[in-house]
Amino acid sequence: MKLFKVIYILAALVIAANASSKVEIDACGASFPKAVYADWIEAYEAETGVHISYEPTGSGDGIVSAVKRASDFSGTDKPLLPWRLERYELTMFPAIVGSIVLAYNIPGIGDNELKLSEEAIAAIFSGRAEFWDDPRIIKHNNGLKLPHEPIKVAVRSDGSGTTYNFTYYLRKIDYAHFKKATKLFDWQADTIGAKGSSGMSKTIEETPYTIGYVDFSSKKKHHLCSAVVENREGKWVLPTLQSAMIGAKYANLDKEKDFFGVIAYQEGKSSYPIIATSFILLPKERKAKNREIIKFFEWAFSNGEYIANKHGFAMLPEETMEDIRDYWSEKVL
Structure with missing residues (x-):
């Protein structure tokens, strides 16, 4: 089932593959995951030639940039409620978990x-x-x-x-x-x-x-x-x-609620209590650019675990990543 979803997403993404010989993506926001994003971006550019610029300006600025359409995607460690996403015509998905x-x-x-x-x-x-x-x-x-x-x-x-x-x-x-x-x-x-x-x-x-x-x-x-x-x-x-x-395993990030949720203070005898998810905000109307951004995060989900772990960050549980791929197909692509 996972393989089918990945193939479907990649097939949808290929529509934009030849739109430009040089893809440029500008992003900003949360500084919490900056080390992971920086290494993901470097590795992805080396493999694909796609240039992504991510400025760790903070979650507050990331949200403002998303609302004002000042960046192609924005990072935030504070999730937005579904009604706010609807109001500002944004979509949101989680990307990484850290302490x-x-x-x-x-x-x-x-x-x-x-x-x-x-x-x-x-x-x-x-x-x-x-x-x-x-x-x-x-x-x-x-x-x-x-x-x-x-x-x-x-x-x-x-x-x-x-x-x-x-x-x-x-x-x-x-x-x-x-x-x-x-x-x-x-x-x-x-x-x-x-x-x-x-x-x-x-x-x-x-x-x-x-x-x-x-x-x-x-x-x-x-x-x-x-x-x-x-x-x-x-x-x-x-x-x-x-x-x-271990803490992330207990988190409840619901696709039907645009993954809104704060995962700190989870159950589990070995759970570290102060953990956070970092989220990505995308404008709904920029379909072509969003396809390029999703290609990057699909690559990260499939290839970026070693980099994330090196910095002490955890990938999302597999079932959550499957829900994210469904969400991309339904709301983003």
């Missing part, structure tokens, strides 16, 4: 040495835990010498899908202090604003006693330390590729 890690810079504390419970995480990001030796943090870190230093919380200053997914998670663990998931949050903690995933990573890297939220690939690139966190089942888990894949 959001709690990265810290505490002199003397190494990678994966710090444990953060749900109680501690909520206290830090709500501003109720002001020092690193707060009892809520010390409780699960008896072997660490946590200093009596103010906690500096790094947050995104731009409209960020990563912030949206992280505040969604915070809302799940502490609704009293985080009543809304949003791309720009009114933080009550002592915060340092940073633009983009790279800006966040550099801020944490350069500022002692800081903690913030970044994608797993940024943690790896900047050699940041990240916390072991308590998951929904009360188990301690690391942000690994395997734990992200």
